[in-house]
Amino acid sequence: MEQRISKKILIDRLQKEILLLEGFKxxxxxxxxxxxxxxxxAAFPNAVFPTGTLHEFVNPLPEYTASTSGFIAGLLTAMMxxxxxxxxxxxxRSIFPPALRTFGVEPDxxxxxxxxxxxxxLWATEEALKCKGLVAVIAEVKDINFSQSRRLQLVMERSKVxxxxxxxxxxxxxxxxxxxxxxxxxxxxxxxxxxPGLGFPRWNIELLKVRxxxxxxxxFEWSSEGxxxxxxKSFTINVEEETxxxx
Amino acid sequence: MQKRFVSIWFRYLTxxxxxxxxxxxFHVPFVFAASIHNRKVITAVNSIAEADGILTGMPVAxxxxxxxxxxxxxxxxxxxxxxxKAIGExxxxxxxxVALDAPDGLVLDVTGCTHLWGGxxxxxxxxxxxxKSKGYYIQIAMADTVGAAWxxxxxxxxxxxxxxxxxxxxxxxxxxxxxxLEIEVLQRLxxxxxxxxxxxxxxxxxxxxxRFGEGMLQRLSQALGSEEEPLVSIHxxxxxxxxxxxxxxxxxxxxxxxxIQKLLESLCQRLYxxxxxxxxxxxxxxxxxxxxxxxxxxxxxASHHIPHLxxxxxxxxxxxxxxxxxxxFVIEATKVEEISPSQEALWLENAGKNMEELSELLDxxxxxxxxxxIHRYFPDEHFWPERSIQLASSIIDKPAVIWPTEKSRPTLLxxxxxxxxxxxxxxxxPPMTFRYKGKLHxxxxxxxxxxxxxEWWLEAGEHRDYFQVEDEEGKRYWLFRSGHYSxxxxxxxxxxxxxx
Numbered sequence: 077m078e079q080r081i082s083k084k085i086l087i088d089r090l091q092k093e094i095l096l097l098e099g100f101k102x103x104x105x106x107x108x109x110x111x112x113x114x115x116x117x118a119a120f121p122n123a124v125f126p127t128g129t130l131h132e133f134v135n136p137l138p139e140y141t142a143s144t145s146g147f148i149a150g151l152l153t154a155m156m157x158x159x160x161x162x163x164x165x166x167x168x169r170s171i172f173p174p175a176l177r178t179f180g181v182e183p184d185x186x187x188x189x190x191x192x193x194x195x196x197x198l199w200a201t202e203e204a205l206k207c208k209g210l211v212a213v214i215a216e217v218k219d220i221n222f223s224q225s226r227r228l229q230l231v232m233e234r235s236k237v238x239x240x241x242x243x244x245x246x247x248x249x250x251x252x253x254x255x256x257x258x259x260x261x262x263x264x265x266x267x268x269x270x271x272p273g274l275g276f277p278r279w280n281i282e283l284l285k286v287r288x289x290x291x292x293x294x295x296f297e298w299s300s301e302g303x304x305x306x307x308x309k310s311f312t313i314n315v316e317e318e319t320x321x322x323x
Numbered sequence: 324m325q326k327r328f329v330s331i332w333f334r335y336l337t338x339x340x341x342x343x344x345x346x347x348x349f350h351v352p353f354v355f356a357a358s359i360h361n362r363k364v365i366t367a368v369n370s371i372a373e374a375d376g377i378l379t380g381m382p383v384a385x386x387x388x389x390x391x392x393x394x395x396x397x398x399x400x401x402x403x404x405x406x407x408k409a410i411g412e413x414x415x416x417x418x419x420x421v422a423l424d425a426p427d428g429l430v431l432d433v434t435g436c437t438h439l440w441g442g443x444x445x446x447x448x449x450x451x452x453x454x455k456s457k458g459y460y461i462q463i464a465m466a467d468t469v470g471a472a473w474x475x476x477x478x479x480x481x482x483x484x485x486x487x488x489x490x491x492x493x494x495x496x497x498x499x500x501x502x503x504l505e506i507e508v509l510q511r512l513x514x515x516x517x518x519x520x521x522x523x524x525x526x527x528x529x530x531x532x533x534r535f536g537e538g539m540l541q542r543l544s545q546a547l548g549s550e551e552e553p554l555v556s557i558h559x560x561x562x563x564x565x566x567x568x569x570x571x572x573x574x575x576x577x578x579x580x581x582x583i584q585k586l587l588e589s590l591c592q593r594l595y596x597x598x599x600x601x602x603x604x605x606x607x608x609x610x611x612x613x614x615x616x617x618x619x620x621x622x623x624x625a626s627h628h629i630p631h632l633x634x635x636x637x638x639x640x641x642x643x644x645x646x647x648x649x650x651x652f653v654i655e656a657t658k659v660e661e662i663s664p665s666q667e668a669l670w671l672e673n674a675g676k677n678m679e680e681l682s683e684l685l686d687x688x689x690x691x692x693x694x695x696x697i698h699r700y701f702p703d704e705h706f707w708p709e710r711s712i713q714l715a716s717s718i719i720d721k722p723a724v725i726w727p728t729e730k731s732r733p734t735l736l737x738x739x740x741x742x743x744x745x746x747x748x749x750x751x752x753p754p755m756t757f758r759y760k761g762k763l764h765x766x767x768x769x770x771x772x773x774x775x776x777x778e779w780w781l782e783a784g785e786h787r788d789y790f791q792v793e794d795e796e797g798k799r800y801w802l803f804r805s806g807h808y809s810x811x812x813x814x815x816x817x818x819x820x821x822x823x
Binding site for chain 2: 142177187199206273279
């Protein structure tokens with residue numbers, strides 16, 4: 077019995093060591109916390125959002141790209157704390173810099189690299205990920221294969237820069253070396269009670285794959301205070317529709 | 324340091340040039356001729372024709388009578404100036420200051436250059452041999468002054484070196500024409516029987532001035548060195564320039580690397596002392612075959628950090644084609660800026676270091692993909708969405724105005740609004756449905772309109788009424804109607820962006 081317990085402790089310790097080697101740090105006082113995202117953080121090992129690794133976002137539609145950009149901008153706000161810079165590398169960029177301000181990022185702290193060739197995007201991303209002076213690198217690519225993502229992952233293991241890959245693929249997804257694969261899709265917003273028009277942006281955040289973690293799906297809103305999880309199921313949409321019919 | 328000048332005289336400049344292009348003319352007497360006053364006059368003579376007694380200024384008919392097999396080519400205007408300029412540029416490898424001496428000569432300021440070729444005599448020999456191997460016959464001399472070198476190249480022995488301060492003795496036996504005098508003065512001297520410089524050099528200056536004018540005195544003192552003669556160099560020498568001549572032509576990439584490293588070291592050392600940094604550097608590689616290979620790098624922030632600058636060059640080394648070899652490397656800092664003192668980095672240690680790394684990264688990126696691919700934006704005070712941002716000029720600038728937040732703007736903005744089909748109640752309600760890329764969207768919620776007027780002082784056109792809409796799936800769009808409704812055209816709705 078005692079032996080079994082000690083074995084379990086041993087395995088636990090080994091697992092922790094492996095996690096440490098893979099770049100998952102245990103939660104410490106200094107580690108980065110994302111306000112409002114606690115439930116998503118819980119899905120990752122040690123309940124810490126892994127920075128210094130590669131995250132992959134799947135965007136089959138431009139509407140998804142818009143939501144993903146918003147979500148990433150929200151993450152960047154916490155990561156940058158109004159200092160530092162990040163790079164946005166793309167060859168078909170459509171993000172509108174002033175919109176980043178809505179999510180708390182100073183748009184002049186984002187440097188956009190607009191390339192012509194798809195091939196150069198990965199090269200530039202790799203170069204950028206080597207630079208310890210950056211907070212994060214966001215790359216928009218059409219496709220990424222395992223060895224390409226592995227290369228990026230190896231580079232960032234040394235520099236500890238966080239990488240966000242925005243995939244514009246519609247086809248089959250290949251397996252990559254990314255720590256997490258996300259899909260952020262827009263869902264109907266809810267205006268404040270009694271007011272017409274649109275509410276705060278709302279997303280369905282799906283964590284499709286997490287290394288050593290639990291995939292899941294959450295509904296979040298970007299309110300004036302930042303990320304806010306939506307817990308209760310809302311019925312107001314139906315109600316509104318009915319009132320409209322009556323009107 | 325005593326200045327030293329070399330004068331090169333291309334005795335058969337244009338004819339030698341033609342011989343190089345048409346080797347079959349090598350043993351044929353030929354001339355260049357141009358029409359002057361309705362007759363053809365010889366403007367240039369090759370050495371064989373000259374030996375037969377043909378001179379420039381002779382009518383072609385006379386020359387043909389003397390040498391029946393003489394070939395005549397048309398003279399082209401400015402050919403010799405162009406030729407001289409090209410040769411002058413090639414000569415940069417021998418001295419940084421090369422000046423044209425029209426119509427058929429070059430002047431090189433060789434102060435402090437000759438020791439690289441092992442001495443003054445060897446320097447001249449090298450020049451003579453190099454030009455001979457290229458097919459040009461030159462007469463050449465070196466002296467303390469441009470005037471003395473000019474005189475000896477044309478009227479003295481070829482390849483002579485006048486020791487420093489001895490130019491007066493060297494000039495004595497030469498004819499007055501060696502002083503570059505005007506034709507009338509020369510004729511007057513001839514008439515008076517003054518056939519060489521010795522015969523009038525000791526005359527009082529007032530006498531000479533009265534009889535021959537101020538111009539002659541100037542030429543005389545320029546030749547003797549009592550008056551400075553300005554040279555107009557073909558290339559202005561950049562204030563921050565380093566040169567590295569090579570004993571053996573360099574052909575390998577590692578050789579080029581060593582050269583760049585050496586040049587950067589000496590250049591950056593100097594910049595460091597003056598607390599300046601490089602924004603733009605050009606590396607010129609002078610090849611043995613006369614071509615110049617050139618690469619340029621730029622930085623986002625003034626820098627004299629050698630490893631960083633070297634890295635930028637490293638990316639470009641593959642584009643340098645050494646061919647038979649490179650014999651001279653010249654590095655020029657074409658844009659130099661004051662470096663902000665690194666005290667700032669002392670206070671915010673991390674931030675300063677990060678900035679340094681970031682700007683070095685951007686330099687590396689722009690070296691490969693071009694600096695026009697790197698964008699940073701500041702808010703611009705326009706409501707018109709396309710004009711609401713402006714490019715920032717550098718990464719250290721701060722925006723002059725704060726980013727506006729009062730109006731919500733889409734996360735994605737289409738570079739060009741796309742036309743959509745809508746069903747919308749008039750006069751100014753949001754659409755009920757719209758069709759974009761073949762898909763029908765039912766609008767469930769909407770905000771607006773937000774009217775944005777076109778800035779009439781910038782361009783003419785319709786205003787836009789923007790609506791934020793959300794469809795039945797919760798996707799959010801930015802639509803606008805261009806202008807007012809009119810009876811004629813109805814479908815002037817566009818999609819301009821996507822909200823998060």
